[in-house]
Amino acid sequence: MARVDLKNIKKSYGAVQAVKQADVTFEEGSFTTLLGPSGCGKTTLLRMISGLETPTSGDILVGGKRVNDVPIHKRNLGLVFQNYALFPHRTIGENIAFGLKYRGVSKSDTATKVTEALDIVRLPGVEDRYPTQLSGGQQQRIALARAIVIEPDVLLLDEPLSALDANLREDMRVELKAIQHRIGVTSIFVTHDQSEALAMSDKIIVMSAGRVEQVGAPEEVYNNPASEFVASFLGASNILEAKVISKDAKNIVLDAPHFGKIPVPLAQAQRMGDAPSGKLVIRAEKLRLADKPGDTNTVSANGVVEAVDYQGQIARYFVRVGDIQLQALNMIESRPFAIGAEVSVVLKTADCALLPAGA
Amino acid sequence: MAESKEFDPRPWYLLAPSMLAIIALVVIPMSFILVYSFYENIDLAIDRVAFQFGNWQELLTDSYYHTAIWKTLRLSIIVTVLAAVLGYIPAYFIAMTKYRHKWLLLLLLILPFWVSFIIRTLSWIHIMGNQGAINGILMWLGLTDTPVSMMFNEFAVIVGFIHVFLPYMILNIYVSLEGIDENLEPAARTLGATPWQAFREVTLPLSLPGLAAGSLLVFVLTGGSYVTPLILGGPGDFLFGNLIYDAVVVELNWPMGATLSFTLLVLLGLVVALYSRLMGMNQLSKAFG
Ligand SMILES: Nc1ncnc2c1ncn2[C@@H]1O[C@H](COP(=O)(O)OP(=O)(O)OP(=O)(O)O)[C@@H](O)[C@H]1O
Numbered sequence: 001m002a003r004v005d006l007k008n009i010k011k012s013y014g015a016v017q018a019v020k021q022a023d024v025t026f027e028e029g030s031f032t033t034l035l036g037p038s039g040c041g042k043t044t045l046l047r048m049i050s051g052l053e054t055p056t057s058g059d060i061l062v063g064g065k066r067v068n069d070v071p072i073h074k075r076n077l078g079l080v081f082q083n084y085a086l087f088p089h090r091t092i093g094e095n096i097a098f099g100l101k102y103r104g105v106s107k108s109d110t111a112t113k114v115t116e117a118l119d120i121v122r123l124p125g126v127e128d129r130y131p132t133q134l135s136g137g138q139q140q141r142i143a144l145a146r147a148i149v150i151e152p153d154v155l156l157l158d159e160p161l162s163a164l165d166a167n168l169r170e171d172m173r174v175e176l177k178a179i180q181h182r183i184g185v186t187s188i189f190v191t192h193d194q195s196e197a198l199a200m201s202d203k204i205i206v207m208s209a210g211r212v213e214q215v216g217a218p219e220e221v222y223n224n225p226a227s228e229f230v231a232s233f234l235g236a237s238n239i240l241e242a243k244v245i246s247k248d249a250k251n252i253v254l255d256a257p258h259f260g261k262i263p264v265p266l267a268q269a270q271r272m273g274d275a276p277s278g279k280l281v282i283r284a285e286k287l288r289l290a291d292k293p294g295d296t297n298t299v300s301a302n303g304v305v306e307a308v309d310y311q312g313q314i315a316r317y318f319v320r321v322g323d324i325q326l327q328a329l330n331m332i333e334s335r336p337f338a339i340g341a342e343v344s345v346v347l348k349t350a351d352c353a354l355l356p357a358g359a
Numbered sequence: 360m361a362e363s364k365e366f367d368p369r370p371w372y373l374l375a376p377s378m379l380a381i382i383a384l385v386v387i388p389m390s391f392i393l394v395y396s397f398y399e400n401i402d403l404a405i406d407r408v409a410f411q412f413g414n415w416q417e418l419l420t421d422s423y424y425h426t427a428i429w430k431t432l433r434l435s436i437i438v439t440v441l442a443a444v445l446g447y448i449p450a451y452f453i454a455m456t457k458y459r460h461k462w463l464l465l466l467l468l469i470l471p472f473w474v475s476f477i478i479r480t481l482s483w484i485h486i487m488g489n490q491g492a493i494n495g496i497l498m499w500l501g502l503t504d505t506p507v508s509m510m511f512n513e514f515a516v517i518v519g520f521i522h523v524f525l526p527y528m529i530l531n532i533y534v535s536l537e538g539i540d541e542n543l544e545p546a547a548r549t550l551g552a553t554p555w556q557a558f559r560e561v562t563l564p565l566s567l568p569g570l571a572a573g574s575l576l577v578f579v580l581t582g583g584s585y586v587t588p589l590i591l592g593g594p595g596d597f598l599f600g601n602l603i604y605d606a607v608v609v610e611l612n613w614p615m616g617a618t619l620s621f622t623l624l625v626l627l628g629l630v631v632a633l634y635s636r637l638m639g640m641n642q643l644s645k646a647f648g
Pocket residue numbers: 013016017018036037038039040041042043044045192
């Protein structure tokens with residue numbers, strides 16, 4: 001177990017800047033997620049930590065020691081690949097024992113450790129089978145067992161769940177988190193699935209186009225996004241351009257289209273500074289549709305329901321408010337609003353975040 | 360389950376054209392050759408229709424033929440092993456390179472096939488001959504006064520064979536390397552294997568089918584050759600194929616030529632059959648199971 005520090009890491013492939021700048025810390029024993037859209041450099045970052053790629057510049061520290069020049073096989077990191085990468089010509093037992101061979105583990109200890117690892121991933125007794133004789137989810141567990149049996153300093157997981165179907169993915173994510181919690185290994189998990197990131201992480205690192213956009217706990221990243229990119233990447237958000245009218249000790253008062261004056265508490269506007277205008281970020285689930293305007297501490301606008309995406313307990317509404325369309329994700333109390341219904345779109349002023357115009 | 364046991368004729372429809380071609384172009388001609396091997400040669404190009412075992416008896420008793428079989432076996436093994444070693448390296452390089460124009464490298468491999476194999480073989484005379492490029496350079500550098508003799512011996516024959524057959528080996532190994540998941544070697548490396556260990560434990564065993572197929576091909580091609588020793592070898596560097604050539608073209612003894620041809624076919628066929636068994640490449644029964 002060890003902490004990992006990336007200091008000013010950059011990586012280019014020829015003219016392509018895969019990682020433009022990364023300065024992050026992965027705390028000892030924590031579960032950190034690298035989250036971002038396809039091609040933003042997550043895999044590249046992970047491969048640099050594992051040693052499979054060399055950074056163009058910057059330092060990688062594992063347990064406080066610079067490892068840039070340590071060859072891959074001496075780094076003692078467990079890497080789980082998206083496509084499992086099990087050795088097809090070896091049995092499950094041999095696959096798991098592969099890393100132990102190079103660590104001078106005796107034959108009898110190897111057998112014990114393999115059995116233990118299979119117990120941890122809840123697949124006892126499959127030692128003698130071959131990888132192709134297991135299902136995708138089972139193969140994924142074996143890949144995990146193979147990586148943790150060597151007691152790595154850091155466990156690196158590159159979208160380990162993305163090849164599984166939706167149900168299995170949710171089961172596996174609970175299980176993976178439980179296993180990580182039990183063995184307490186520092187884990188770095190790559191995904192482009194925001195719900196996976198929110199559900200599993202101690203800390204989320206949101207990346208975009210080779211840069212770190214925001215680092216923080218899941219609630220923080222979700223509720224207090226540092227940029228419009230983060231706001232729209234994690235969950236559905238409505239973004240309203242708004243002008244600052246005035247500012248007092250508690251609120252920044254905005255003039256937003258259709259809603260009129262909105263007093264935003266300063267706590268929600270920390271990134272604003274003295275900017276004259278900003279972007280109001282409103283989560284879809286924080287916009288409430290109602291028959292009549294809301295009471296104090298809320299602001300309202302009139303709209304017409306344009307589309308309804310019915311999901312059982314909840315519904316996603318697309319509401320036309322003047323020249324803009326807003327998204328609202330609401331619990332259905334009795335019946336969902338119908339298409340064409342005239343509604344009030346109600347927003348609690350404490351429920352939005354304000355970003356300066358350029359963010 | 361019961362259904363799968365019933366006779367399903369569909370595979371045979373698809374196989375029929377090639378089966379017919381094989382029967383017309385291989386089985387029937389080879390049967391003629393077998394029949395011819397019982398004829399009796401009386402004088403140059405004069406044969407008597409007969410059913411006698413004189414040719415076969417000569418083959419079994421004359422040690423000249425046995426020597427040729429051993430020579431052929433020995434040379435085929437040498438060429439195969441050298442081609443396997445020399446072919447693996449470029450195959451590995453082509454399979455692993457990140458170079459964007461990989462097809463160009465593959466094209467370079469196939470390019471030599473556009474030039475006649477005889478011309479390619481003859482070219483070695485200009486490289487290794489007494490007036491060839493190598494001796495020219497050596498003498499120009501003053502390293503030797505008299506040309507070093509490299510031609511018309513077994514070494515030249517081996518060089519010629521490798522030159523001509525190496526692409527077959529490389530392509531077979533390449534195809535098999537190309538099919539290996541590119542994450543397997545990195546996975547082995549992160550688990551603690553050095554680059555060499557990762558190669559030996561993962562890539563090499565997984566590329567064995569291609570290596571085996573390439574080796575079989577080169578072995579059979581070498582075993583059946585006669586042109587390369589004719590051009591590049593000395594008087595003693597003959598293969599079994601050269602005996603056939605001599606019998607048919609020089610001595611005009613077709614019955615003996617037929618006997619020898621049939622023998623070579625059976626010997627190489629045996630090698631293929633044994634080898635397929637050993638390497639588990641005989642998947643035919645599974646495919647139809
Ligand atoms: N070997 C390489 N050569 C050239 N460019 C590369 C190489 N590997 C990655 N890149 C580029 O670097 C960028 C980041 O790639 P990376 O694989 O890290 O993305 P990612 O965030 O893991 O995406 P995904 O979610 O699709 O896996 C991409 O633009 C990619 O095209």
